[in-house]
Amino acid sequence: MVAQELESQQQQQQPPKKGSASLHSHEGPGLNILVGKAREVIQQAIVDPVTYLANWGRLYSLWPVHLETACCSIEWGAVSGPRFDAERYGILEAFGSLRQCDLVVVHGTVTRKMAPRLRFIYDQMPEPKWVIAMGACSISGGVYFDSYNVLPGVDQVIPVDVYVPGCPPRPEELIDAFILLQDKIRNSNIKKTS
Amino acid sequence: MSSGSSPELPKAEKGIIDAIGKLGEKAKLIYAKPNRIKFSVQRDDLVEVARFIRDELHFDHATNVTGTDFPKDGQLEITYHLGSHDGGEELRRIILAISCRIPSNDPKLPTLVNEYPSVLYHERETAEMIGCVFEGHPNLGRLLLPEDWTDIPPMLKAFRLPGRLEGE
Amino acid sequence: MSLPTQSSGLFTEQVSEDKLVVSIGPQHPGAGHFRFTIRVEGDTITECIPDPGYVHRGGEKQTEYRTYIQSIPMIERSSLLDVTNITLPYCMAAEELMGIQVPPRAQYLRMIMSENQRIISHLYWLGIQGIFLGHSTMFMWPLGDRDIFIDLGQMIGGARITYSYCVPGGVRNDMPPNFKDRAMKVFEYFESRLKDYERIFFRSPLFEKRTRGVGVLSRSDAISLGVAGQVLRASGVKSDTRIDEPYCFYKDISFEVPVYDDGDTWARCMVHLEEMRQSMSIIRQCLEKMPQGQIKVKLSPQQRAQAGEAYCRTEAARGAMAFHIISDGSTKPYRTKWSVPSFRNLIALPKLLVGSHVADMPAIYWSLDYWPVEADR
Numbered sequence A: 001m002v003a004q005e006l007e008s009q010q011q012q013q014q015p016p017k018k019g020s021a022s023l024h025s026h027e028g029p030g031l032n033i034l035v036g037k038a039r040e041v042i043q044q045a046i047v048d049p050v051t052y053l054a055n056w057g058r059l060y061s062l063w064p065v066h067l068e069t070a071c072c073s074i075e076w077g078a079v080s081g082p083r084f085d086a087e088r089y090g091i092l093e094a095f096g097s098l099r100q101c102d103l104v105v106v107h108g109t110v111t112r113k114m115a116p117r118l119r120f121i122y123d124q125m126p127e128p129k130w131v132i133a134m135g136a137c138s139i140s141g142g143v144y145f146d147s148y149n150v151l152p153g154v155d156q157v158i159p160v161d162v163y164v165p166g167c168p169p170r171p172e173e174l175i176d177a178f179i180l181l182q183d184k185i186r187n188s189n190i191k192k193t194s
Numbered sequence B: 001m002s003s004g005s006s007p008e009l010p011k012a013e014k015g016i017i018d019a020i021g022k023l024g025e026k027a028k029l030i031y032a033k034p035n036r037i038k039f040s041v042q043r044d045d046l047v048e049v050a051r052f053i054r055d056e057l058h059f060d061h062a063t064n065v066t067g068t069d070f071p072k073d074g075q076l077e078i079t080y081h082l083g084s085h086d087g088g089e090e091l092r093r094i095i096l097a098i099s100c101r102i103p104s105n106d107p108k109l110p111t112l113v114n115e116y117p118s119v120l121y122h123e124r125e126t127a128e129m130i131g132c133v134f135e136g137h138p139n140l141g142r143l144l145l146p147e148d149w150t151d152i153p154p155m156l157k158a159f160r161l162p163g164r165l166e167g168e
Numbered sequence C: 001m002s003l004p005t006q007s008s009g010l011f012t013e014q015v016s017e018d019k020l021v022v023s024i025g026p027q028h029p030g031a032g033h034f035r036f037t038i039r040v041e042g043d044t045i046t047e048c049i050p051d052p053g054y055v056h057r058g059g060e061k062q063t064e065y066r067t068y069i070q071s072i073p074m075i076e077r078s079s080l081l082d083v084t085n086i087t088l089p090y091c092m093a094a095e096e097l098m099g100i101q102v103p104p105r106a107q108y109l110r111m112i113m114s115e116n117q118r119i120i121s122h123l124y125w126l127g128i129q130g131i132f133l134g135h136s137t138m139f140m141w142p143l144g145d146r147d148i149f150i151d152l153g154q155m156i157g158g159a160r161i162t163y164s165y166c167v168p169g170g171v172r173n174d175m176p177p178n179f180k181d182r183a184m185k186v187f188e189y190f191e192s193r194l195k196d197y198e199r200i201f202f203r204s205p206l207f208e209k210r211t212r213g214v215g216v217l218s219r220s221d222a223i224s225l226g227v228a229g230q231v232l233r234a235s236g237v238k239s240d241t242r243i244d245e246p247y248c249f250y251k252d253i254s255f256e257v258p259v260y261d262d263g264d265t266w267a268r269c270m271v272h273l274e275e276m277r278q279s280m281s282i283i284r285q286c287l288e289k290m291p292q293g294q295i296k297v298k299l300s301p302q303q304r305a306q307a308g309e310a311y312c313r314t315e316a317a318r319g320a321m322a323f324h325i326i327s328d329g330s331t332k333p334y335r336t337k338w339s340v341p342s343f344r345n346l347i348a349l350p351k352l353l354v355g356s357h358v359a360d361m362p363a364i365y366w367s368l369d370y371w372p373v374e375a376d377r
């Protein structure tokens, strides 16, 4: 298959991975990070086990609403596709009801016609819920900063947790945003969010 | 893709100009270049000319309707771009434009929906963007703008974009 | 900017016992950024009212405030699936007004990029059509293969999808020397993939059952409604701007325009499939014939255009795309009007949906390849 061949070509340029053995070759920083993470997790799990468990449950089952507001949705399609595959991080588009969703990814421009609908959808979702503003348009209006029909930023309508700049952001950036959001959830206090 | 009106127009274009010439005063030639011809008509003659173009010249669909504001002349210009699928090899490459100038203070013109069903949404869009009224159009409700749009139509030159200064 | 009140657009309607009004969108699995209301009687759709405008961003007005070259990134965003094909007619119209001849090498590069873009766009379409027909393999495969073509475009354009590749006077980047080898490899791979697609999807009984005879648009309707692109060609009209009015060097290239007489959803899907093959063959021929030379004419960013009008059209992935530019002789256009194929195809949606079953709605809707961002501009 040429697809795999092409990908493997790209991988060859990077240092080869050797599974667990690579831990030894990068012993210094790799181990430090591992120890730091483990301490964080253990500390949280001991201090407040309920919060830890609830957050852990939410972390890897973020279900985004299927609401496409503009052209950034193409990159969202690529993220759900096989090469980038957001499902690895537990992000799986819920083709069902809004009541099952806990994540809104705003795909770009929000026009004045779309804004009330966006708010309406957000209001219908149960707590806890998070919002990712994807693309320059949903942050500040982007190339449409002077348009008569575009909101200068989606944070006028709904509260935003993570901003992803780019026009459109590359899929990797969006995945990075998911990881940031998961970090945020991991460290959040459930008494406040619910 | 040559610019300007060249002296040797292809035969098909010449034929169209001659045929429309039969209408006399009703249609005035604005420009003719290879593949593109534009005529201007008065609004009272619009339907008649459109019918003639459809029946005699075999231009069977509209590809575009443009509404332009000319505040200096106090006029709006509505341009229909017509194309042909069934008119034969020669006609397929030609886009025939008919334009109609109407005064800004009385922005009314007859609709071409009955002659060209394809202008249905194009006219509706033009009506809301430029504020003209197509008389006889089945539905001139909001199409692209938000339902609660209260400002003047956005494609008028008097409408300035927010945050853009005069002459910027 | 104040927000519209919440009650503004969410209408409800009194529903009698056997009739139902169903509002679809703008949030539903499938078509985002678009809403339509259907009236159903039993299982049959009796009326369909499309309600576009959720992505109307006023690009036409914005071009009046930007110089010719400044508008390009913004125009391109209107059809992110199809970026080269939407900027190309704009550049052609601007060039016509400025009186510029584009160097041949740039023309060939433009053709390569637009055909590549056509494949990318069709693959995205195919992925969504797959999922609309409940075939998730057909979502994963095309989207994965699409990334390979995106890589190909990235080699020339430099960005993932938004290259702003065409500019008045030529193109921005030249082709890297290894492009040809890579492209040949990709095409060889993709041609075998297309056979797989056909086997698993296009020739499968499930696909045929769900699309044959569904949403039939007759030839005379297709012409009088002024639809464009695949919808037109699937209804038996052989119309393609690339042969009707060849731009760039399409007249030196031999390719076929797939035409089907059925006019149904199946035919529209098959036209898409066939066009991907043709696009690959066009790129192959372009790479063979590619002349050496300049890739652009240097222009001032404040380049003035002559007063006048230009109406230039190309064949974009979804059909004939045209730009009407009126210039008053200054550095900015006086008025631009974009005639986009999606907006032209919108008129076919009510026509096709009325009389068909609710379950067929997704297949019909997406077979039109209606891209709301492009339609609303």
Ligand code: SF4
Pocket (backbone or CB within 6 Å): A070, A071, A072, A107, A108, A109, A134, A135, A136, A137, A138, A142, A143, A166, A167, A168, A169, C077, C080
């Ligand atoms: S940020 Fe760019 S790609 Fe995303 S919606 Fe806005 S214009 Fe489109």
